[in-house]
Amino acid sequence: MTFPGEDLDSETLTHGQSSPAHDVTTFAGRFALALRGESPHAFSKRSGISGTMVRKYLDEGSLPGLDKLLEIAEHTNVTLDWLAANRGPMRPGSTIMISGGSGTPEGFVSVPKLDIRPSAGAGSMAVYEESEPDIFAFREEWLRRIGVSPKFARLMVAQGDSMRETINDGDLMIVDISIREFIGEAIYVLVYGGLVRLKRLQLLRSGVLLLKSDNREYATEEVPLAEQPELIIGGRVRWAGGAI
The missing domain is CATH 2.10.109.10 (Umud Fragment, subunit A)
Incomplete structure (x- = not known):
């Protein structure tokens, strides 16, 4: 069983309002979601990717080359598989699946x-x-960040x-x-x-x-x-x- 990654903006949840919907079936939609409200200009300055290219990815849906995909994934803290092809979890390390009988790793709590x-x-x-038999465990720090006590x-x-x-x-x-x-x-x-x-x-x-x-x-x-x-x-x- 595959569990989606951290697709939700924790600040949005804390304030009880939804963020704009993004079509995650397109690269432009996934990139916009990964930015979590950050402006293209701010992301360009932070990542070193030119503003022209950032806007091209967002507005035209152009798929970057592997080098730029890696840079975007690193600077937005998303997985490369999710960013490039909408496969697997969005965020790295937010959740794991535990097989029956296995212990919960340190820093994770079962839900x-x-x-x-x-x-x-x-x-x-x-x-x-x-x-x-198979349950999911989440990082305790991540659960608290989205505003819910693990218990x-x-x-x-x-x-x-x-x-x-x-x-x-x-x-x-x-x-x-x-x-x-x-x-x-x-x-x-x-x-x-x-x-x-x-x-x-x-x-x-x-x-x-x-x-x-x-x-x-x-x-x-x-x-x-x-x-x-x-x-x-x-x-x-x-x-x-x-x-x-």
């Missing part, structure tokens, strides 16, 4: 896989932690396309299960209307809670104050295998 299901009765949920980090698999292109069906997510209430606009795993949802929540001044989908084919849902006790938050998404 259990979580399954959230609606329970009988309005506004309730059942939480199951799955035990698998509250859980791994989940996204289902459905309501959050496409931010989070796609089948993407792996790290969910902070210490967050069980709305704390600001962000993406949450929740149970509402008898269904497990993955939604971006926004609170209006009127007190109405909006359930927003990043896929524009889905309409925004309104949860009035009277119905909000029926909405149960299971955790906040802090990282996903897609580009947030």
